[in-house]
Amino acid sequence: MDINDLLAHLNRGEAVEGGSELHQVMIDLSQKALKLTAKLNGQYHTPEEVKPCLACEYCASHDGQCVRKDAMNTWYEKLIEADMIVFVTPLYYYGMSAQIKAVIDRFHAYNAKLVGNKKSMLLATSYGADDWTMKALEKNYESILSFMNWNDAGKLFATGCPVREVIEQTNFPNQAYILGKSL
Numbered sequence: 001m002d003i004n005d006l007l008a009h010l011n012r013g014e015a016v017e018g019g020s021e022l023h024q025v026m027i028d029l030s031q032k033a034l035k036l037t038a039k040l041n042g043q044y045h046t047p048e049e050v051k052p053c054l055a056c057e058y059c060a061s062h063d064g065q066c067v068r069k070d071a072m073n074t075w076y077e078k079l080i081e082a083d084m085i086v087f088v089t090p091l092y093y094y095g096m097s098a099q100i101k102a103v104i105d106r107f108h109a110y111n112a113k114l115v116g117n118k119k120s121m122l123l124a125t126s127y128g129a130d131d132w133t134m135k136a137l138e139k140n141y142e143s144i145l146s147f148m149n150w151n152d153a154g155k156l157f158a159t160g161c162p163v164r165e166v167i168e169q170t171n172f173p174n175q176a177y178i179l180g181k182s183l
């Protein structure tokens, strides 16, 4: 007996009896489905993923080495060398997205090597377009810059843009181009 027998049985509207051969087919299939789901979930974790800071303070006693071994280890050197850090994020509940916040929190291990002598920019999109829509994000960005001792080189807030197709119809991409060219 296999999946075809089970489907034919179910299509006839017949119940599957507990302990029957068909019941065993159902159990085997659901186990296979679980394994496949676990495999797919595992693959969802891409090599580029940056996991959240554990606040374990391993870095404090290990010369700034982070205990987590993920994509952030390749970013640290690039971040330290960079003249400029550009934060690009959609507005999520009036702050940065969780993905970029995870990267910023992981600055913690290498903070001493990251502070000072850098420029920074903020590019953000949002659905809302009220005069206060970007206020909290802007304040957050400015506070990070004060703490890191980095200098703001420009901010661009593409408000009223729920999806890519909308922003492409606006002047915001051109403004981003001009901002980049102004450096």
Ligand SMILES: Cc1cc2nc3c(=O)[nH]c(=O)nc-3n(C[C@H](O)[C@H](O)[C@H](O)COP(=O)(O)O)c2cc1C
Pocket: 089, 090, 091, 092, 093, 094, 095, 125, 126, 127, 128, 129, 133, 161, 162, 163, 164
């Ligand atoms: C989880 C989530 C939270 C959001 N929170 C806000 C919000 O607080 N304010 C707002 O105006 N738009 C909010 N939005 C809308 C996005 O900021 C907006 O669609 C953005 O332009 C998406 O950019 P993207 O196409 O790069 O993902 C939210 C969207 C999502 C998916």
